[in-house]
Amino acid sequence: MQVTSKQIAEMCGVTRGTVDRALNNRPGISAATRDKILKVADELGYRPHFLAQSLVKGETKTLGIVLFDIHNQIFSQLFHSFEAEARKHGYLTYLVLTNKDQELEVEYIHNLLNRKVDGIAISAVNFGSKFEALLLKAGIPIVSFANRISAKLPYVWIDDKQATKAAVRHIADKGYRRIIFVIPPLRYKGTSNIYVPEQRYKGFLEICGTMPDLQYDIVSDRSYLTSVLQLVTQSQERTAILCSSDIYALEVARHLKAHQVKVPEDAGIMGFDHIDVLRFVDPSLTTIDFQVEEIGRKAAELLIENIRGNDIPLRTNVTYSIVEGESL
Structure with a gap:
């Protein structure tokens, strides 16, 4: 049977208000009384009733985080830092995984709202006005x-367009005159939220438009490994392969190796994300590092600030940098 603050008050010969002050470290009681109450509470195995507290305080000290993929290391790294920051401020985090299922994503959002979480951080696969309205009416x-879902909801990430432009300039500075941009998520345009790949695609086209001497191909088909191999082996120019994520870069590198195409002698490769596993890769991969742990920490920090009633910016850009490897 759960021990109540009323029972502790009766055993200590004090009021429930005094017990509440002791258990929540509030002023208004003597040190001796506080110590006595805490000792009795510990002996009885007292645990606070968070549901009852939430009804009184209007908060549950819980957050929700909605991810569409945990296999991609950037999201596991991001969740780790988000949870650590939330815990530092006394919040418990509920993690839900949608596996890129749009209906499941909506269901999970309703579940989190029904559990009265104080705030939600989300990487969405849904998009559009109906989904935007659902989140804006959530009340938290x-x-x-x-x-990104909406210009009306706070967003934390990097400037993907500028980061992609920096990657193309870096490749061109290495003497490459042809770039194959591997970006498979583009084939989901119009059916799923692919804001990040779209921004990287736009950045790529914009920078290539300013470099008339640079030839380029864009590969987004399902058989992208076969397409890349064919383009590389047929190219008469020094060719680099820029991939929209490190995962694609590693898959391309493995496929090229299986067909006796050497990196970087025959073709250079550059990724995007700087996932942890890259420290085991040989040759080391040149990539874009966008401090994913900082994004997770910042997302939690801003969410908690907003829960406390403070205004937060609608757009927060985290810095990025090029990590030089041996693959270019």
């Missing part, structure tokens, strides 16, 4: 990251 703070 919501922060998005990765795939």
Whole structure:
């Protein structure tokens, strides 16, 4: 049977208000009384009734985070830092995984709202006015990251367009005159939220438009490994392969190796994300590092600030940098 603050008050010969002050470290009681109450509470195995507290305080000290993919290391890294920051401020985090299922994503959002979480951070696969309205009517703070949902909801990420432009300039500075841009998520345009890939695609086209001497191809088909191999082996120019994520870069590198195409002698490769596993890769991969742990920490920090009633910016850009490897 759960021990109540009323029972502790009766055993200590004090009021429930005094017990509440002791258990929540509030002023208004003597040190001796506080110590006595805490000792009795510990002996009885007292645990606070968070549901009852939430009804009184209007908060549950819980957050929700909605991810569409945990196999991609950037999201597991991001969740780790988000949870650590939330815990530092006394919040418990509920993690839900949608596996890129749009209906499941909506269901999970309703589940989190029904559990009265104080705020939600989300990387969405849904998009459009109906989904935007659902989140805006939720009645709690919501922060998005990765795939942006709405200009009306706070968003934490990097400037993907500028980062992609920096990657292309870096490749060109290495003497490459042809770039193959591998970006498979583009084939989901119009059916899923692919804000990040779209921004990287736009950045790529914009920078290539300013470099008339640079030839380029864009590969987004399902058989992208076969397409890349064919383009590389047929190219008469020094060719680099820019991939929209490190995962694609590693898959391309493995496929090229299986067909006796050497990196970087025959073709250079550059990724995007700087996932942890890259420290085991040989040759080391040149990539874009966008401090994913900082994004997770910042998302939690801003969400909690908003829960406390403070205004937060609608757009927060985290810095990025080029990590030089041996693959270019």
